Amino acid sequence: MTDVATASTPALVAFDLDDTLAPSKSLMPEPMARALRALLDVVPVCVISGGQILQFRDQVLAHLGATDDELTRLHLMPTCGTRYYTYDPGQGEAGSPAGADWRLVYANDLTPEQVAEGFRVVEDAARELGLWEEQTWGPILEDRGSQITFSALGQHAPLEAKKAWDPTGEKKGALRDAVAALLPALEVRSGGSTSVDITLKGVDKAYGILRLSEVTGIALTDMLFIGDRLDPEGNDYPVKALGVPCHAVSDWRDTAAYVTDLAARIASARAGDSWGPRD
Numbered sequence: 191m192t193d194v195a196t197a198s199t200p201a202l203v204a205f206d207l208d209d210t211l212a213p214s215k216s217l218m219p220e221p222m223a224r225a226l227r228a229l230l231d232v233v234p235v236c237v238i239s240g241g242q243i244l245q246f247r248d249q250v251l252a253h254l255g256a257t258d259d260e261l262t263r264l265h266l267m268p269t270c271g272t273r274y275y276t277y278d279p280g281q282g283e284a285g286s287p288a289g290a291d292w293r294l295v296y297a298n299d300l301t302p303e304q305v306a307e308g309f310r311v312v313e314d315a316a317r318e319l320g321l322w323e324e325q326t327w328g329p330i331l332e333d334r335g336s337q338i339t340f341s342a343l344g345q346h347a348p349l350e351a352k353k354a355w356d357p358t359g360e361k362k363g364a365l366r367d368a369v370a371a372l373l374p375a376l377e378v379r380s381g382g383s384t385s386v387d388i389t390l391k392g393v394d395k396a397y398g399i400l401r402l403s404e405v406t407g408i409a410l411t412d413m414l415f416i417g418d419r420l421d422p423e424g425n426d427y428p429v430k431a432l433g434v435p436c437h438a439v440s441d442w443r444d445t446a447a448y449v450t451d452l453a454a455r456i457a458s459a460r461a462g463d464s465w466g467p468r469d
């Protein structure tokens with residue numbers, strides 16, 4: 191009976207962030223936080239997103255209200271898992287961008303040489319194309335560790351100025367193409383309204399989930415992934431293509447309802463079992 195029950199329950203549940211746990215760039219609502227706490231009581235949980243760790247802190251951690259015990263089962267994978275954080279009270283780094291008790295387990299960053307070359311190539315290409323602006327708000331080029339970001343008007347440009355800069359996407363596209371041709375070893379993508387992002391090649395959510403499987407020893411087929419963009423064009427699709435069991439949601443309300451049921455289901459399946467690794 192125990193075998194049947196454990197076979198139907200995941201050993202780890204992984205989530206996309208934006209539009210899955212919270213509205214895009216917004217705080218995680220309390221009903222979602224409550225459902226996530228209930229899930230953390232019964233199974234390890236991972237949150238993986240293309241966003242930075244600060245986004246995890248502001249959108250999720252600040253509103254989660256979880257206990258230390260619950261947080262020790264939470265795995266954070268910002269920038270598609272090129273960085274990996276776990277909760278380790280007393281062992282975290284002072285000044286960690288995730289918060290005091292979070293430990294950076296690994297960071298798969300661009301090398302200093304890749305960053306220096308990237309900065310040079312992007313600036314040269316932007317000047318050549320007439321896209322190196324004089325009036326800017328904050329730095330145009332930013333080293334984000336695992337990613338270089340070019341923001342035509344600077345990091346802190348007002349939304350209106352950003353929208354007006356390249357409404358057709360033509361300027362960004364031209365810069366992307368020019369830079370991609372000069373940096374064949376790296377991935378160059380059009381980012382937000384005025385930005386071009388440079389990352390290591392082959393980094394998407396599948397990359398992060400594979401790393402998670404390596405570090406936790408949990409098989410891909412024993413995981414469950416929940417995301418809002420599991421369609422073939424979506425940024426969650428690479429996880430599905432890996433063969434991880436997936437559940438598609440439309441928004442955080444949908445997620446909260448599903449997770450509340452899932453937590454109850456796992457709790458009842460585990461009733462009588464002691465907490466711990468399966469097998």
Ligand SMILES: [Mg+2]
Nearest residue numbers: 206208209418
């Ligand atoms: Mg999403």
